[in-house]
Amino acid sequence: MSDTFVDFRHVYLAYDGAAEFAVEDINLQTRPGEFISIVGPSGCGKSTFMKLATGLRQPNRGSVSIDGALVTGPLKIVGMAFQAPTLLPWRTTLENVLLPLEIVEPYRKNFKQKKAEYTERALKLLKTVGLDGYADKFPWQLSGGMQQRASICRALIHEPKMLLLDEPFGALDAFTREELWCVLRDLWTERQFNVILVTHDLREAAFLADTIYVMSKRPGRIVARKENPLPRPRELELTYTDSFNALVHELREHIGRVRNT
Numbered sequence: 001m002s003d004t005f006v007d008f009r010h011v012y013l014a015y016d017g018a019a020e021f022a023v024e025d026i027n028l029q030t031r032p033g034e035f036i037s038i039v040g041p042s043g044c045g046k047s048t049f050m051k052l053a054t055g056l057r058q059p060n061r062g063s064v065s066i067d068g069a070l071v072t073g074p075l076k077i078v079g080m081a082f083q084a085p086t087l088l089p090w091r092t093t094l095e096n097v098l099l100p101l102e103i104v105e106p107y108r109k110n111f112k113q114k115k116a117e118y119t120e121r122a123l124k125l126l127k128t129v130g131l132d133g134y135a136d137k138f139p140w141q142l143s144g145g146m147q148q149r150a151s152i153c154r155a156l157i158h159e160p161k162m163l164l165l166d167e168p169f170g171a172l173d174a175f176t177r178e179e180l181w182c183v184l185r186d187l188w189t190e191r192q193f194n195v196i197l198v199t200h201d202l203r204e205a206a207f208l209a210d211t212i213y214v215m216s217k218r219p220g221r222i223v224a225r226k227e228n229p230l231p232r233p234r235e236l237e238l239t240y241t242d243s244f245n246a247l248v249h250e251l252r253e254h255i256g257r258v259r260n261t
């Protein structure tokens with residue numbers, strides 16, 4: 001196994017017809033199992049970074065490798081969750097969670113034979129995120145936080161090596177958001193997948209990530225890399241400590257600087 005999981009080398013990407021690069025000279029390496037977070041002002045290229053990491057876009061210059069292999073097209077080893085949970089309203093929670101296994105190879109071809117095993121896997125995952133007993137409910141019967149828990153299960157059902165989260169808790173109230181930080185922390189601690197979390201919430205990045213990258217806008221560049229000094233395991237009480245606030249403050253200063261330039 002390679003000791004680098006995500007490997008961006010001098011990556012540039014301009015969208016068709018754009019006069020300038022959306023992201024420029026991105027260099028970033030993660031170790032296997034690392035949890036990284038990308039923060040930055042709106043439009044700085046965080047989603048573009050995600051598209052490059054999953055192979056939905058190819059760089060104009062430079063290279064992107066994941067798990068030792070050059071990325072040349074969409075990757076299958078990725079699970080994704082976004083700000084809107086995007087559950088299908090006519091499917092139950094369980095059916096929503098099973099969806100990737102029904103449509104993505106190699107699961108698709110033996111979905112019928114393995115349905116009992118997959119269902120068991122999905123129910124276990126739902127239990128881990130606190131949705132025990134909600135498998136047969138429809139999305140409209142769940143709160144926003146519950147829907148987001150289900151969408152994280154859906155992102156993890158095929159046991160991806162990499163989980164990409166784009167503002168996954170942005171639409172939730174502060175209490176629910178913090179609950180879900182703990183859900184994500186526990187899943188990651190248990191399963192040790194690689195995480196890239198894009199967020200505007202500096203406290204979220206400080207609570208969850210091993211390493212935090214700050215991006216500037218136009219062109220999107222990584223202007224700071226901060227290794228999170230806070231020890232694990234992390235409990236929510238940590239967010240009331242001076243060391244936590246100092247880290248958030250330091251990140252805020254970086255963001256302030258890039259917004260003023």
Ligand SMILES: Nc1ncnc2c1ncn2[C@@H]1O[C@H](COP(=O)(O)OP(=O)(O)OP(=O)(O)O)[C@@H](O)[C@H]1O
Pocket residue numbers: 015016018022040041042043044045046047048049220
């Ligand atoms: N499909 C596209 N075609 C052309 N330009 C694009 C496209 N997607 C993004 N851009 C441009 O690339 C730059 C980076 O956009 P991106 O969506 O990656 O930023 P972001 O940091 O994710 O923004 P936000 O925080 O608002 O979601 C922006 O200037 C945006 O206008």
